[in-house]
Amino acid sequence: MGGLQERLGRLLDRWKARLPRKGRPAGAGPSPGPDRAGEAHPVLVVGGRVARRGRTLLSDLQFLVPRGRLAALVGEEGSGKTALLETLSGVRLPAGGRILLFGLDPAVSSREIRRRAAFLPSTLPRRPGWPLKRHLFHQGALCGLSREETEKRIRRLTLRFGLEGRLSLEIPSLPPLFRAFAGLTWALVRNPLLLCVDEPPLGWNRALRRAFWRELAGLRDQGLTLVAATRHPSEAWRFADEVMALEGGKLTFPGPDEMIQKGGLVSALEILLDKPPAILPPELAAFRPEIDGRTLRIRLSDPGSQLGDVVEAVLQAGFHIEDLGILDSDWVEEALRGESPHPARPAGKAGKGPGRPGGPQ
């Protein structure tokens, strides 16, 4: 295992040297001035504090989200992602510090901020018997839109997300991805300038989450500013312009090495393999990743790479790549030596055994 880690480390070092660093160094203060267009930044936080029920969740926050950028908030459950997103969308007042949204103070201009910012929760409000269309019209009414204007926006958004034929269905009956698109439509009916997106529900597989992130990136490309929460560092790193991590009540701006440490080997592979070939080390540029459900298949065009051999061996044995943590040293070493992985892996460590039905053979 030591050899594999060393090789991976060397590859990462070389790769990192070529990759422009995202985000800002931890503790770096954001520039308080307006953007190039002379307008205030959608989000500017200097020394911000976020609390829930009187208990401080996050403190000393310093960051900036410029217009038209997609920022990702990475953190585990309970790290304060939702509370911070609520604060950025005007739902929750900051507990302290200086938080300016579109140049406005939420304590003074909360209503004006809520006209410009929207918050998309993990799950939409539950109203049994309400079809999607009624949800959307209700949201339009809450935001003071006329019925005609709401209808116009709904038509445009449903065309974009492929929801035209599903407006008469209840949200829980929609397929998961369309449920997510229904949520985006619900939030975008307000035509916000800033969209704060809470993390998708648990149980979403990688393909769904990625399709969702692609839509967020598409909205970013159309000029919308987004802040999205996730617990998957690799996705944040792949799709977002800025990556921020919440841990222990603090906000940091981790580089790829910290993200890989948090995410394990899967993140390492994803971060490395999903980058354009021009910035990949030659050893890894030959990989052809292919994602199918929860399985990452990699066809190796360069059979000489031992790292590729490991991955291929693991996948051909029928394991899902998510099962392979970087700490599973014994198992990886067996694969590295070309031996078959042990058939009876201890439950709870990697979670799954070999030869899983549906896995690549």
Place this chain on the structure above:
Amino acid sequence: MNPGIPAHLKETTQIVLEGAAETILPPAVLSLCVLALAASHPAPPSLEGLTLPAWLTAGLAAAAASYGAFSALLHLMEQMEVRGILREVLAAPLGGGGLALAWLLPSTLAGFAAGLVVLGLGGRITGLETTLPPLAPLLLSAAFFAGLALPAWLFLPQNWGTPFRLYILPLLVLGGALAPAEAWSSTARGLLLLDPAYQGAAALRGFLSPATRGIQPVWLLGILLALSAGFWSFSLDLCRRGLGLRTR
């Protein structure tokens, strides 16, 4: 008015009506049970110049209205939280005044309905002559307890909320409204002055029988109004500072 308020008011009214069995019936049934016990008393004593059933009806109507309003608001807030509506509404560009209206109007009306149920059914008891009561004491009590309900709902843990709502609060409210002032010690009587349910009942008794010796001077009603306003201000301030939820 923001056109979003009627849409939200429609939904809050619907939620309160859905919970009518929880918000209106319990105080009404509880009150009627007490009333029935008092009416079947072999020799009803005279309290503050009124027979026991008449004395009780006024107190129970006020208490039912207060408790109904309290319970309806708790039910409404709980359901809005559970269904994810509260966050949706707080994220919409709606004003605090409109939201307060949409939350309190259906809750207060539900409490008032509970009071009317008690009065309407209580009026059938032999020897008890009641007419429709003046609205002011009931609404005063209802508004006071609705104001009390908001911070209570926000700060009490959910596992405390249910026993508080179902057991402790009715005991406090009904206890204050039912007992005559003379029955309490001088210290407790001072506290009783601050109980709006008791004051609502006393005002109602004064309407039923002007000779009643209840505690009902006009200045006391003024104090209660100020107290209600103070509670509202206190509630909103707690929301803004403690929870960080917006209030503007």
